[in-house]
Amino acid sequence: MISISYPWLFMLLPLPWLLLATIPPKQIDEAAVRVPFGDRIRSALRGSGHRGAKKTSRPFYLVLGVIWVLFLLALVRPQWIEPPEIRNLPMRDLLLLVDLSGSMQQEDFTSETGERVDRLTAVKQVLGDFLERRDGDRVGLVVFGDAPYLQAPFSEDLQLSRQLLEETAIGMAGPRTAFGDAIGLGISLFDASDAPAKTMIALTDGNDTASQVPPTEASRVARKRGIRVHTVAIGDPTTVGEEKLDEVTLREVAQITGGSYFFGADRAELAGIYAELDRIETRQVSVVSHRARREIYYWPLLAAFAVWLVRDFWVSRRAAQVLHVTMVKPSVRANPITGELQVKS
Numbered sequence: 001m002i003s004i005s006y007p008w009l010f011m012l013l014p015l016p017w018l019l020l021a022t023i024p025p026k027q028i029d030e031a032a033v034r035v036p037f038g039d040r041i042r043s044a045l046r047g048s049g050h051r052g053a054k055k056t057s058r059p060f061y062l063v064l065g066v067i068w069v070l071f072l073l074a075l076v077r078p079q080w081i082e083p084p085e086i087r088n089l090p091m092r093d094l095l096l097l098v099d100l101s102g103s104m105q106q107e108d109f110t111s112e113t114g115e116r117v118d119r120l121t122a123v124k125q126v127l128g129d130f131l132e133r134r135d136g137d138r139v140g141l142v143v144f145g146d147a148p149y150l151q152a153p154f155s156e157d158l159q160l161s162r163q164l165l166e167e168t169a170i171g172m173a174g175p176r177t178a179f180g181d182a183i184g185l186g187i188s189l190f191d192a193s194d195a196p197a198k199t200m201i202a203l204t205d206g207n208d209t210a211s212q213v214p215p216t217e218a219s220r221v222a223r224k225r226g227i228r229v230h231t232v233a234i235g236d237p238t239t240v241g242e243e244k245l246d247e248v249t250l251r252e253v254a255q256i257t258g259g260s261y262f263f264g265a266d267r268a269e270l271a272g273i274y275a276e277l278d279r280i281e282t283r284q285v286s287v288v289s290h291r292a293r294r295e296i297y298y299w300p301l302l303a304a305f306a307v308w309l310v311r312d313f314w315v316s317r318r319a320a321q322v323l324h325v326t327m328v329k330p331s332v333r334a335n336p337i338t339g340e341l342q343v344k345s
Contacts, residue, residue: 003293005077012075016068020061063311070304074297082292092197093154095140095189096161097182098123099204099234100168102145102175106235109270119234120170122270123203130274131162140189141165144182146174146210154193179204180211183218183229183253190227198227201277202253205235207246215249219256229257232264232273 100120109122131139139161141152152164183200190198200222208215222229231250247263254261260277264270 001081002296003079003081005079007076009072009076013069013072016065060311060315063307067304067307067311070300070307073300074304078296078300079293080296082294084291092137092199093140093190093193093195094134094137095142095154095186095198095200096127096165097148097179097186097200097202097204098127098141098143098151098165098168099177099179099202100143100145100170100173101177101205101209102171103177103205103207103235105170108235118170119205120168123234124165124168126270126274127165127203128162129271130277131158131165134158138193138195142182142185142189143168143173144178144185144204145171146176147178148182148185149173150185150189154189174210176210177204177208178210178212179208179249180213180215180218182211183215183222184213187218187222187225187227190225198225200227200229200257200259201232202229202250203232203234204250205233205245208249215253216256219253223257227257228259229253230259230262230277232262232270234264 098120104120104123105118107116107118109117109119111117111121111125135158138154138156139152139158140150140154141161141164142148143151151168152161155161179202182202182204186200211218219229231254233245233247233250235245247261251261253259262273262276264273
């Protein structure tokens with residue numbers, strides 16, 4: 001598709017013809033060569049079939065008109081508009097909070113092959129499938145134990161987030177659980193985010209044993225910042241001690257921030273939880289379309305230059321032919337006795 005930046009310049013199209021019609025050509029009365037029998041030479045050339053300069057002026061002006069039109073086409077700045085390039089901009093930043101405390105080593109989940117696996121292994125398997133369906137979101141990853149750590153910053157590269165998730169191990173952040181501090185770190189990460197939707201998904205047993213800020217207090221700050229927190233309880237509710245499941249705290253955190261609470265007793269339930277999260281946190285994207293513009297003004301300029309070269313070559317060749325016809329073929333001679341002109345082929 002061709003677009004013209006300055007179409008109003010087409011108003012200059014009749015300018016050369018207006019100048020030609022309104023301004024008379026300059027008259028030059030002085031002859032270049034004075035001969036005593038110029039009239040007889042002119043009549044002899046006319047009788048020999050030679051065409052005068054007046055008959056060649058029409059094609060000359062026609063060529064100049066074509067050059068002017070091409071030059072004007074370059075002045076209006078034509079541009080070729082490329083097909084639209086569509087890009088989806090993410091409308092949500094999604095932060096995953098994954099518990100790596102010692103309680104995640106409890107082998108109370110069943111893998112796809114039927115083997116007993118620990119909680120973290122089950123989370124990795126199901127969460128990896130969940131990440132594959134988050135196309136259009138920016139995803140970040142925070143792991144926590146004794147303290148929270150940023151494992152993967154917000155990125156549209158979901159494969160990178162999944163790979164960094166696979167590289168986590170139980171106890172690498174410490175044996176205890178700092179759930180409240182993990183929410184606090186997530187809040188600070190969202191401070192630099194300009195996405196309209198901000199969501200956290202926390203996967204933990206909820207038994208906070210190391211936080212400086214209680215999870216409920218951190219969740220109140222998250223609500224003020226417009227951050228929704230979904231909590232996924234991992235573990236056996238009958239467990240006691242430091243590995244016990246604190247469902248009360250997880251429910252409060254979700255309720256305060258307007259999120260949802262889920263309980264993942266086994267791998268099948270975890271898969272169902274992520275399907276429900278897909279439904280709740282529907283993918284939102286902003287479509288941005290851009291059409292690149294390519295300048296093509298130089299094509300009319302090149303065409304005008306080519307026409308001028310052809311015209312110059314034609315004029316030079318025509319002048320050579322006229323000179324040859326005048327000086328060789330119709331040889332004009334004066335009779336030394338009578339003074340009359342004689343034309344010989």
